[in-house]
Amino acid sequence: MRCPSCGQRLPGRALFCPTCGYRLASPPLAPAGNTKPLSPLSYTMEKSQGCGLTLAVLAGFVLALLVIVGWLVSGWFGWQTEAIRLGIGQQIAVGETHYTLRLDDLAVKDGDFRAEVVLLGEGGEVHRSVVTAWWPLRGGGLTVRGMGYGPAVIVRAKDNTGRPIMLQSFVEGAEPEEMVHLPFGEPGEERYFVVPERGLVVRLVLVQSEDTNAGPSFQVQAYRGSAVEPVLDGTLVASDQVEIAGDYYVMDVGHYALLQTTYDPGDEFVLVGLLLACGGMMLMLWKPRAQAWVLVAAEGGGITVKARGEAGGHDQRFNLLVSEVEKALAAHKVMGERRG
Numbered sequence: 001m002r003c004p005s006c007g008q009r010l011p012g013r014a015l016f017c018p019t020c021g022y023r024l025a026s027p028p029l030a031p032a033g034n035t036k037p038l039s040p041l042s043y044t045m046e047k048s049q050g051c052g053l054t055l056a057v058l059a060g061f062v063l064a065l066l067v068i069v070g071w072l073v074s075g076w077f078g079w080q081t082e083a084i085r086l087g088i089g090q091q092i093a094v095g096e097t098h099y100t101l102r103l104d105d106l107a108v109k110d111g112d113f114r115a116e117v118v119l120l121g122e123g124g125e126v127h128r129s130v131v132t133a134w135w136p137l138r139g140g141g142l143t144v145r146g147m148g149y150g151p152a153v154i155v156r157a158k159d160n161t162g163r164p165i166m167l168q169s170f171v172e173g174a175e176p177e178e179m180v181h182l183p184f185g186e187p188g189e190e191r192y193f194v195v196p197e198r199g200l201v202v203r204l205v206l207v208q209s210e211d212t213n214a215g216p217s218f219q220v221q222a223y224r225g226s227a228v229e230p231v232l233d234g235t236l237v238a239s240d241q242v243e244i245a246g247d248y249y250v251m252d253v254g255h256y257a258l259l260q261t262t263y264d265p266g267d268e269f270v271l272v273g274l275l276l277a278c279g280g281m282m283l284m285l286w287k288p289r290a291q292a293w294v295l296v297a298a299e300g301g302g303i304t305v306k307a308r309g310e311a312g313g314h315d316q317r318f319n320l321l322v323s324e325v326e327k328a329l330a331a332h333k334v335m336g337e338r339r340g
Helices: 050-077 267-286 317-339
Strands: 041-044 084-086 091-093 100-109 112-121 124-131 137-139 142-158 179-183 190-195 200-207 217-224 232-236 240-244 247-263 291-299 302-310
Touching (some): 084 100, 100 142, 112 137, 112 142, 124 142, 142 200
Antiparallel strands (some): 041 291, 084 247, 091 100, 137 142, 142 179
């Protein structure tokens, strides 16, 4: 419904135009002493949430812009390592950074794992956290995610006097050491290590188990020199000590963690954008609305107009609305007197 005089949009059952004061068709007046209120006119100002809505739209725009910037920055400067197998006590350099990653502990239960990972810098420990499949380690601008775990065998050797025997794995760049980590993947995968001072080569093969709840088992074979027949051929089901040619090899069956390191500088831009978006939404919800109700009733041979409203804090919109209504009523009264 619009005012025939100025074209202003009006609420239903309006008796006059609040802008120009034009009098609209009036309902018949009730007899004196008999008050019969008309239906209340209730509406909310069109600009009641303008400020909060504008802030929310602006925050959304900034969020989209920062997400795009973060994506571009990550594409240009970010990198990601391949998943690495890390046994307990092992450490490895992270990419081209000055950081080193170390696995201090690993617990496996019911198909889930919890890896205690330490990020080391030039000055020592930078950050320590428990990494799971759902919770990464974040520190030094890096993110370390747990990708999984697998079976592993940790081998130590001593002679019959208790002196440690040096072992060497077949990993590229490996040096002789007192302990070797042998990680495994799929059943049938095999790993080797050598005992240089004994001229021995030891082969371990991960065996497929029919019982899915049973732990991993391994076939163990030891060869001396270029001999075809093994000097040892057995099965390792759990951690045990194996005697090979008078020496004792302690083989601990455990697990390794599969970890992946990511450097993503664009994450900071996305985080700032999300914070701004949340702030904009909170402002939109917090910003109070200005509401006004106008009750028009035929009473005692005249028309009674009652207004009530709500506005928060220093919001003057309701006061301005009441002012406009008073002006319109004054104009309507003058027009009515002239017509009388």
